[in-house]
Amino acid sequence: MATIRDVSKESGLSIATVSRAISNPEKVSRESLKKVQKAIDKLQYQPNMLSQKFRNKRSNTIVILVPNISNLFFAKVISGIEDVAQKNGYNVLLGDTRNSHQRTKDYVNLVETRQADGIIQLRPHYEGQSVLPCKNVLAVNAGGCEFTPYPSVRIDNVDAAEKVISYLIDNGHKRIGVISGMRDNPHTRDRLKGYKQGLANAGIAFDDNLIAEGDFTLWSGMNAVQHFVQMPDRPSAIFCMNDEMAIGAIKGLKEKNIQVPGDISITGFDNLDVSNYCDPPLTTVSQPAIDIGEKAAELLFQLIHGEEPAQTEYVMPHEFVVRQSSGIRK
Amino acid sequence: MATIRDVSKESGLSIATVSRAISNPEKVSRESLKKVQKAIDKLQYQPNMLSQKFRNKRSNTIVILVPNISNLFFAKVISGIEDVAQKNGYNVLLGDTRNSHQRTKDYVNLVETRQADGIIQLRPHYEGQSVLPCKNVLAVNAGGCEFTPYPSVRIDNVDAAEKVISYLIDNGHKRIGVISGMRDNPHTRDRLKGYKQGLANAGIAFDDNLIAEGDFTLWSGMNAVQHFVQMPDRPSAIFCMNDEMAIGAIKGLKEKNIQVPGDISITGFDNLDVSNYCDPPLTTVSQPAIDIGEKAAELLFQLIHGEEPAQTEYVMPHEFVVRQSSGIRK
DNA sequence: CTGTTAGCGCATTCAC
């Protein structure tokens, strides 16, 4: 493979001039520029980026840490990040951690060893057990929760959940079940907080027996809903902490011949594409996933360029979408 | 940040010995090893991988080209690739091309400029308009179609489609509609070929009017099914070329009060997780997505290591999954 | 086993 040295020889110009011709053409005469171009074409020269990166001490790469790539919400956030990265001339290294602490550390290490310039974490911050924040590692959290101790872009999960509950209460529901994520998950924490606030606003007492734990998968939703099916005093609505569990819950209810929303109203969270195509279409909270990704990437690039960001916590607007999976309590 | 030179000074050993202590510890005495370790710990030394990569002329990175990351089938293939890459000490650069020719070229260029050692293409090969194969670029195609002119791992789409059609015919269906992908898409081509073979086997004539074109999205499936709804002589079954369009089609039919499978049977392709949770659950073809990803990655690493692979085309087994979206023709 | 030396490909001084 041709190197800059070959181009130098071929063109009869020095290495320095060739280098300048490529990266600072305005500092080179038209004539030399032409010669260099000719030599490059002839040799089909491609600069060795590995060398450039080494020399410039910049990898032009950022890492996205994602707990699970098979999650449509994450996929959209990633799309947003990719777009902005591309515009900034950056590549995106995808780190599917599968919730492994070791894998996370390995990916963070990519930044420490200069293989990447910064990192975007899509997993919410777990108090006391997170690898990030980590000194010497520029990082931004995307789609996380309250109290993230490093720059972040997210929605107000508490508020969103509270709105869902208020809506259900306004529609006559008093016993409202929850299919939550894992108890220690910050999203579970924030959304449960909103749930409690919603109940409190209406003077309804919190009942721990109305919480069924899932893990954000379809299967867990179908499973968790059984907890409510068996209850003598069933809730008339169930707030699911994501759309996938909501879809699972609907399936679980249908199998027991319980009507949605006739007998039980169901609400989700995230507004996946498929949530509008399931039966019945889901009432849910729409997160601006792509915007979150874009904003997070912009924030990270500010940090990489050494700029001081105006804010270190961006709370993006969310939207409450009412569809047919919820209705007025009979 | 500390460099190997600092460790050398701190430990009182030469740079070469420190380098060896790190990469070839067996060539260094125990004593020196200890000194080096001590110095590394004290200085919190992390080797500059940018320098290593440059020196070794190896990026330890592969690129995955994916047309659209928000596709659950791709997400699974990517998972499989990531696993194998991780085991081989490689990073994965994600290239979401969004079907842009330019973006594809940019990513392929990463290999040409040594920023990546090889590439896995998830988009099927389009005759005459593909960037790959490309000399000096090691590449493998994953989840593609017949006649891919570079190493590939895929299922037999023709056979899979033929099986679906045979199953429908066995259940009494004679007029079988198709919701296809874009006409020029190789997956459309292969699966249509299987469809025609299935018809031919049963002596049923092909009718072009029974083909409605979609683009593999939920929305397009819902849209395309309208073509059949209006027909005076509706098909009794519709073969959808992926699960997403099948889910869209079901929604489209329900809106017109057409029962699935009572009035029309629906089949999909891919077997996404959600396909078992929609109503009715989909009859579909299950592709071994994770296996395809793993195999493709293994194949690529063989090429990267200069080994001669036993085969250059791997056809993985698929499975036909019968669920409740299809039934016997009334 | 260890240290000295050289060089990977490029960008950036500094003279001219």
Add this chain to the structure above:
DNA sequence: GTGAATGCGCTAACAG
């Protein structure tokens, strides 16, 4: 505007 010289951090000969 141009070229010669230097060095980024590391590995791989080589000689000892």
